[in-house]
Amino acid sequence: MPDLGDIEALRKIAEGFEKLSHRQVFKDVVGAIDGMLVELHHVKSKDSQFPGRYYTRNGNYALNVQAVCDANRHILYYQIRCPGSVHNSIAWMHTDLWAELECR
Numbered sequence: 511m512p513d514l515g516d517i518e519a520l521r522k523i524a525e526g527f528e529k530l531s532h533r534q535v536f537k538d539v540v541g542a543i544d545g546m547l548v549e550l551h552h553v554k555s556k557d558s559q560f561p562g563r564y565y566t567r568n569g570n571y572a573l574n575v576q577a578v579c580d581a582n583r584h585i586l587y588y589q590i591r592c593p594g595s596v597h598n599s600i601a602w603m604h605t606d607l608w609a610e611l612e613c614r
Contacts, residue, residue, distance in 0.1 A: 511541070511578060511587035511607060514614070526581030541586055542579050545598030547572035548590075563593040570594075574601040 513519070520540045527536035550564060550571040558564065564571040572594030578587040592601040602608055 514610060523580050523586075530581050536581075542581075543576070543602065544579075545574055545576050545601055547594050548575050550594075558593075563595050566594040574598065576602050576605050578607065 523540045524538050527539040527542075528534055530536065547566055547568070550573065552571060561571075564573070566572050573590050574592040574594055574596050575588060575590050576598070577585055577589075579585050587607055589605040589607070591604050596604075
């Protein structure tokens with residue numbers, strides 16, 4: 511992710527979203543946020559004190575990855591901090607980017 515103080519870099523990202531949108535629906539957008547689960551083969555007790563936290567509602571073990579991309583689908587930022595049982599909204603609130611945006 512570019513420095514949030516780099517207005518020119520943020521403006522270029524926003525222009526990319528504006529070009530893709532009709533009627534400027536995506537005006538002033540500087541990133542698309544999404545979460546995904548990256549499946550793990552198995553979590554053993556020796557690898558984690560609480561392996562059940564990695565067990566998802568889909569019935570497998572996973573890590574929750576939060577990512578931000580630009581209009582060209584290039585990843586600008588990602589963080590892997592939470593186990594798969596954590597909802598995306600909570601995982602997002604555990605990212606450094608969320609903390610930085612909350613402070614502004």
